[in-house]
Amino acid sequence: xxxxxxxxxxxxxxxxxxxxxxxxxxxxxxxxxxxxxxxxxxxxxxxxxxxxxxxxxxxxxxxxxxxxxxxxxxxxxxxxxxxxxxxxxxxxxxxxxxxxxxxxxxxxxxxxx
Amino acid sequence: xxxxxxxxxxxxxxxxxxxxxxxxxxxxxxxxxxxxxxxxxxxxxxxxxxxxxxxxxxxxxxxxxxxxxxxxxxxxxxxxxxxxxxxxxxxxxxxxxxxxxxxxxxxxxxxxx
Numbered sequence: 071x072x073x074x075x076x077x078x079x080x081x082x083x084x085x086x087x088x089x090x091x092x093x094x095x096x097x098x099x100x101x102x103x104x105x106x107x108x109x110x111x112x113x114x115x116x117x118x119x120x121x122x123x124x125x126x127x128x129x130x131x132x133x134x135x136x137x138x139x140x141x142x143x144x145x146x147x148x149x150x151x152x153x154x155x156x157x158x159x160x161x162x163x164x165x166x167x168x169x170x171x172x173x174x175x176x177x178x179x180x181x182x183x
Numbered sequence: 184x185x186x187x188x189x190x191x192x193x194x195x196x197x198x199x200x201x202x203x204x205x206x207x208x209x210x211x212x213x214x215x216x217x218x219x220x221x222x223x224x225x226x227x228x229x230x231x232x233x234x235x236x237x238x239x240x241x242x243x244x245x246x247x248x249x250x251x252x253x254x255x256x257x258x259x260x261x262x263x264x265x266x267x268x269x270x271x272x273x274x275x276x277x278x279x280x281x282x283x284x285x286x287x288x289x290x291x292x293x294x295x296x
Contacts, residue, residue, distance in 0.1 A: 101282045103283075110288075111288070112271070112286055112287065112288035112289050113226075113271070113286045115283070118283060120282065126283075160225060160226070162226075164282055166281075166282060169214070169231050169233060170214060170275050170281065170282045170284070171216060171228055171231050172216070172226075172228075172273075172284055173228070174218075174225045174226040174227075175225060176224070176225050177224075177225045
C-alpha cells in the first residue's frame with residue numbers, strides 16, 4: 071500500500087515563526103503536491119513537484135516555499151507564519167507513469183496564533 | 184485554467200434513497216478521479232476513470248465518465264448512514280501539467296434514518 075506520512079497531525083505556531091511541514095512517501099512517486107483545505111473553499115494547490123529539486127507554483131503560492139532534496143520527501147515552508155495561514159495542510163503523491171491517482175497523507179492542522 | 188464544478192454542494196438524503204452527484208469540467212480531459220473525505224480525516228481514493236464511457240462500481244456507489252459532455256456522475260444507490268462524508272471529483276488537465284489535479288469544491292453528503 072502507498073503510504074504518505076506527514077510530520078505532525080497538529081501544530082500550533084506563533085505569528086512570525088518559520089514553520090516546516092514535512093511529507094514523506096514510500097512508493098517512489100515522482101510527483102508530490104501540497105494543498106491547503108479551508109471550509110467552503112475546497113482544496114487549493116500551493117506548490118507541486120515533478121522531480122527532485124523541481125518545483126512549480128500552484129494557485130496560492132504566496133507566503134510559502136518548498137524544498138525537494140530527495141525524491142521521497144517534500145517540505146512546505148512558511149517563511150513567516152501569519153494567522154491567515156491557519157488551515158489544514160494536505161500532502162499528496164502520485165506516479166508519473168501510472169494513472170496519476172494522488173495518494174494523500176493524513177494532514178496537518180496548523181494553527182497560527 | 185480548468186474549472187471543475189460539483190453539484191449539489193450539500194446533499195441531505197434519507198436512508199434507502201437514490202441520488203446522483205454531478206461533476207462538470209471546462210476543458211477536455213479523459214482522466215477523472217473521485218475521492219471521499221470523512222470529517223477530520225484526509226482524502227481517500229474511490230474511483231479512477233480513464234476513458235470515455237468508463238464505469239466503476241463499489242458497493243452502493245457507481246461512477247461514470249462522459250468525456251464528450253465533460254461530465255462525471257457519482258450515483259448512490261439505497262443510501263446508508265456510513266456513506267455520510269464529503270465527496271470530491273478531480274480532473275487531470277493533461278498536457279504540460281499532466282498529473283496535476285483540479286478539484287471540485289466537494290459535495291457534503293448526510294444520510295439520515
